[in-house]
Amino acid sequence: MKFIISGKNIPVSDGLRTAVEDKLGKLERYFTPDTEVIVTLSIEKERQKIEVTIPVKGNIIRSEQVSSDMYVSIDLVEEVIERQLRKYKNKLVDKKQSAGNFQQAFLEHDYEEEEEIKIIRSKRFDIKPMYPEDACVQMELLGHNFYVFCNAETDEVNVVYKRKGNTYGLIEPER
Numbered sequence: 080m081k082f083i084i085s086g087k088n089i090p091v092s093d094g095l096r097t098a099v100e101d102k103l104g105k106l107e108r109y110f111t112p113d114t115e116v117i118v119t120l121s122i123e124k125e126r127q128k129i130e131v132t133i134p135v136k137g138n139i140i141r142s143e144q145v146s147s148d149m150y151v152s153i154d155l156v157e158e159v160i161e162r163q164l165r166k167y168k169n170k171l172v173d174k175k176q177s178a179g180n181f182q183q184a185f186l187e188h189d190y191e192e193e194e195e196i197k198i199i200r201s202k203r204f205d206i207k208p209m210y211p212e213d214a215c216v217q218m219e220l221l222g223h224n225f226y227v228f229c230n231a232e233t234d235e236v237n238v239v240y241k242r243k244g245n246t247y248g249l250i251e252p253e254r
Contacts (some may be wrong), residue, residue, distance in 0.1 A: 088122045114135070117131070117134075118131050118179070124148075125147060125240050128143065129149065129152045131156050149193065210232065211228075211230065211247075214237070218239055218240075223236055226238065235252055237252075
């Protein structure tokens with residue numbers, strides 16, 4: 080695996096680089112040697128965060144972990160990615176998705192399926208054209224953390240969502 084390690088508000092020391100490569104190197108049994116692993120280490124106040132992104136054909140495997148110690152965050156992120164891989168392995172193979180970045184041994188091994196994803200409720204609602212700011216107000220009135228609407232400016236379906244720090248995000252389709 081090829082590691083691309085960068086730091087935000089933190090220098091990437093040899094010790095951190097070694098810890099990341101050793102811990103995430105355990106994932107090597109799942110991926111082919113040319114798979115890229117993009118790692119970003121950052122510090123915000125007391126929060127030590129690691130973000131790991133592994134692009135594989137047609138999908139992205141991603142985890143973000145925060146703790147008060149970067150080495151603990153590194154340990155946590157490896158466990159989460161490994162759990163994700165085992166959980167979704169059968170779905171990757173069942174859907175005949177391109178398994179080009181995965182080791183053959185990983186694809187052939189059967190893992191116990193965790194809970195199936197089940198949609199237990201569907202909703203239908205009228206989408207009225209509105210501006211993103213109005214959608215944020217509507218979302219707040221409903222007490223939700225996201226809101227789907229038709230953007231009056233673009234006439235496309237968008238989503239506004241609540242972010243940390245009382246800010247909002249907007250999701251728009253690519254053109």
